[in-house]
Amino acid sequence: MTLDNTLTQLLGISLPIVQAPMAGGATTPALVAAASNAGALGSLAGSALSPQTIAERVSSIRALTDRPFAINLFVQPIPSPDPSEVEQAWQRLAPLHEELGITPELPRQWCQPFEEQLETVLELRPAVASFTFGILEPHQCQRLHDAGILVVGNVTHPQEAEAWQALGADAIVAQGAQAGGHRGTFIGRCEDALFDTAELVEACLDVAALPVIAAGGVMDGYGIAALLAIGAQAVQLGTAFLTTTESGICDAWKQALLEASGETQLTRAFSGRFARGLPNRAMRILEKNEASVPAYPIQNALTGALRAAAAQRGDADFLSLWAGKGVARIRPMDAEELIAVLAAELEQAGGA
Structure with missing residues (x-):
């Protein structure tokens, strides 16, 4: 070779x-x-x-x-989502925003x-x-x-x-x-x-x-x-x-990776497109309504404030902890x- x-x-x-x-x-x-x-x-x-x-x-x-x-x-492309779909998805995030003590506004843009x-x-x-x-x-x-x-x-x-x-x-x-x-x-x-x-x-x-x-x-x-x-x-x-x-x-993300057992999961919960990462509390909560999560990049933009606040607080329970199956190594x-x-x-x- x-x-x-x-x-x-x-x-x-x-x-x-x-x-x-x-x-x-x-x-x-x-x-x-x-x-x-x-x-x-x-x-x-x-x-x-x-x-x-x-x-x-x-x-x-x-x-x-x-x-x-x-x-x-x-x-x-830059999407044009149904306003009612956006509002419903935003309301589903409200309890998590409240738990983190943030009151974010709706995103001004969905993607670059x-x-x-x-x-x-x-x-x-x-x-x-x-x-x-x-x-x-x-x-x-x-x-x-x-x-x-x-x-x-x-x-x-x-x-x-x-x-x-x-x-x-x-x-x-x-x-x-x-x-x-x-x-x-x-x-x-x-x-x-x-x-x-x-x-x-x-x-x-x-x-x-x-x-x-x-x-x-x-x-x-x-x-x-x-x-x-x-x-x-x-x-x-x-x-x-x-x-x-x-x-x-x-x-917080780095520490979660270093402590990972190797368990990963595919989810649409954080972004609206399937992605593999470490399971955590936010993933479990959001997956209860995963079937109605808006497609990427809508959901990704909607969860942006949540993930940013979690990163600032060092709270891995609310981050999208993307990682592959070999993470334990x-x-x-x-x-x-x-x-x-x-x-x-x-x-x-x-x-x-």
């Missing part, structure tokens, strides 16, 4: 490792730059950031590294404008732009290529891999069911796209000729080696980086140290 392949050459990285873009504040410029400096591909989660903030974060990243990195966006975010990415010209929750229009993909930006699409089902290949993407991220955070499914139901990571990699390789980046449940170099052995050209790790020194998540250390450990384990596993 060699670490040098078509994808690592395309990305300009020395290790077949991608630090996952994780919305929610984890991917600070320091984390992205540290991952890239260590030979992996650092990734900035831009989905929840305004175009101006994306530009500011990229400026900070470039002050810390001259290595390639990625920017990730969610492909989504994707088209404007994309224009910013085109201006910034990162090495890679990756996309989740949907698929680009052909002209958008072409514009990215014309700007010299590699296009990577997130898939949870072989049918989505075929769609990204038909579009002309450069690579795909195969997001297995073990992955923490939001499911990226954009064709069919999420429940029909819960493949084991290795199974999904093999299925995508059967239907598409694109390089595959495997994602989901990997916490060490031995797991990376196993996925490279079946044909993945790189492996993306998210949960493994959440407790690094450079991670921007709040202390998490290791707190500097990001560059973690990548060095992953590389050593990969070499021990026969990946060099």
